[in-house]
Amino acid sequence: MKLNSYKLSALVIFMLFCSGSLFSEEVPMQRLNNFAKNIEKFRAEEMGYPLNQNTDLKEFYQWYLKSKLYDVSLNNVGDPQQPSIYPMNTHEFENEVINFFAPLYGFSQDQAWGIVTHSGTDGNMHGMYFGAKVLLGKTKQLPIVYVSEEAHYSIKRIADVQNLELRLIPTDETGKMIISELEKALDPSKPALIVIAMGTTFKGAIDDQKAIDEVIKKKKPVAVYRHVDAALFGGYLPFTQYKDLVNRKVVPFDSIAVSGHKFFGFDEPMGIFITTKEIRNQTNPFKVSYLNEAVPTITCSRNALSALKFWWKIKKNGTKGFQQQAEAILKNAQYLEDELNKIGYKAWQNDYSNTVYFLRPSEKIMKKYTLAPEYDERLGGKMAHIVVMQHTTKNFIDEFIKDLKAEAKPHPDYLKKKDDKTKIPRHWH
Numbered sequence: 509m510k511l512n513s514y515k516l517s518a519l520v521i522f523m524l525f526c527s528g529s530l531f532s533e534e535v536p537m538q539r540l541n542n543f544a545k546n547i548e549k550f551r552a553e554e555m556g557y558p559l560n561q562n563t564d565l566k567e568f569y570q571w572y573l574k575s576k577l578y579d580v581s582l583n584n585v586g587d588p589q590q591p592s593i594y595p596m597n598t599h600e601f602e603n604e605v606i607n608f609f610a611p612l613y614g615f616s617q618d619q620a621w622g623i624v625t626h627s628g629t630d631g632n633m634h635g636m637y638f639g640a641k642v643l644l645g646k647t648k649q650l651p652i653v654y655v656s657e658e659a660h661y662s663i664k665r666i667a668d669v670q671n672l673e674l675r676l677i678p679t680d681e682t683g684k685m686i687i688s689e690l691e692k693a694l695d696p697s698k699p700a701l702i703v704i705a706m707g708t709t710f711k712g713a714i715d716d717q718k719a720i721d722e723v724i725k726k727k728k729p730v731a732v733y734r735h736v737d738a739a740l741f742g743g744y745l746p747f748t749q750y751k752d753l754v755n756r757k758v759v760p761f762d763s764i765a766v767s768g769h770k771f772f773g774f775d776e777p778m779g780i781f782i783t784t785k786e787i788r789n790q791t792n793p794f795k796v797s798y799l800n801e802a803v804p805t806i807t808c809s810r811n812a813l814s815a816l817k818f819w820w821k822i823k824k825n826g827t828k829g830f831q832q833q834a835e836a837i838l839k840n841a842q843y844l845e846d847e848l849n850k851i852g853y854k855a856w857q858n859d860y861s862n863t864v865y866f867l868r869p870s871e872k873i874m875k876k877y878t879l880a881p882e883y884d885e886r887l888g889g890k891m892a893h894i895v896v897m898q899h900t901t902k903n904f905i906d907e908f909i910k911d912l913k914a915e916a917k918p919h920p921d922y923l924k925k926k927d928d929k930t931k932i933p934r935h936w937h
């Protein structure tokens with residue numbers, strides 16, 4: 509068959525159209541490959557942030573590619589416990605994730621309401637918003653937020669966003685809220701929104717919930733809501749002998765926020781927020797007719813894929829897997845502190861914590877291990893910490909100690925104590 513030029517160009521256009529190249533640009537793959545290689549380099553030596561780098565999601569992505577779900581716009585918009593008009597969601601899996609965690613924090617499954625969040629901050633935002641709404645409903649007054657000075661900055665930011673009065677309570681050297689300062693600051697004529705730090709970001713300090721309760725009993729504020737920020741510790745504590753620290757049947761609280769990407773290890777930020785149905789019903793959910801329900805969530809669209817990944821992780825690890833990982837990080841954190849003590853390097857570790865903090869080493873070491881800087885005059889000024897996660901193995905710690913030993917001189921306080929034969933304090937209690 510002979511093709512004239514008109515027919516030939518029509519054929520070429522048809523072929524280009526079929527291959528999609530008429531409408532798509534060539535993606536510069538080399539750039540992406542270089543980027544990925546670079547990230548891998550950092551990943552191999554990161555130990556300064558509360559992120560579990562053993563994300564281990566290969567099988568999940570293999571299934572995902574096979575399922576062709578990348579061709580679908582999934583969205584968990586709406587209340588996962590209510591029927592949804594938009595059917596391409598993973599609410600069913602999201603509810604199973606919440607049902608897995610609810611009893612671990614002392615919520616019964618039929619009493620609990622929760623969501624898979626975008627992050628720990630998103631969980632704190634829901635906790636503080638729900639708290640403010642509940643307290644306003646009860647007392648017709650906006651609450652005052654009480655939180656420790658060393659709590660995560662998201663609490664301070666959210667109080668600002670909600671235009672709530674914030675009272676920062678001073679901390680002791682270990683990072684814990686000073687209870688007598690809370691007592692001084694608490695105004696009983698106003699409702700109290702108390703945010704409990706369950707593991708501060710830098711020192712891993714846990715506020716004394718029982719002592720906070722004693723203050724509440726003594727000062728009797730008009731109404732109280734307790735939100736627990738357990739971004740990192742809320743991930744591993746339920747799988748240890750210290751599980752009662754996050755059990756509301758033992759230490760009462762109204763809601764809890766936990767990050768998913770910290771202890772559990774994901775390739776993107778996510779988290780969980782859990783409270784009770786009773787509280788959810790007091791938050792004045794907005795009626796949204798196109799979503800078929802009264803919607804209590806702050807964010808409209810929510811990530812459906814993260815709920816699916818969380819569900820996957822729970823099935824893959826089970827309680828036993830999480831217990832083994834929790835045990836390993838605490839054991840390795842103790843190992844790190846012991847090794848630092850052995851070389852006379854001043855270091856601290858709070859009880860129940862996988863975070864070891866110490867005097868700041870050289871910039872070279874800070875950079876190599878992606879360590880986070882902090883400053884605390886009370887402990888000697890410039891500080892750094894290591895958050896011992898699942899990828900922070902003994903070998904990895906040994907490599908760090910070797911580098912540190914090569915450049916660090918023993919801390920003078922330690923030398924003096926060794927001469928005196930007095931015991932070096934290992935933990936703050």
Ligand SMILES: Cc1ncc(COP(=O)(O)O)c(C=O)c1O
Nearest residue numbers: 627628629660707708709739767
């Ligand atoms: C104690 C604490 N709360 C909240 C957050 C914020 O969590 P996310 O980064 O998941 O928003 C962090 C993050 O490091 C944290 O350490």
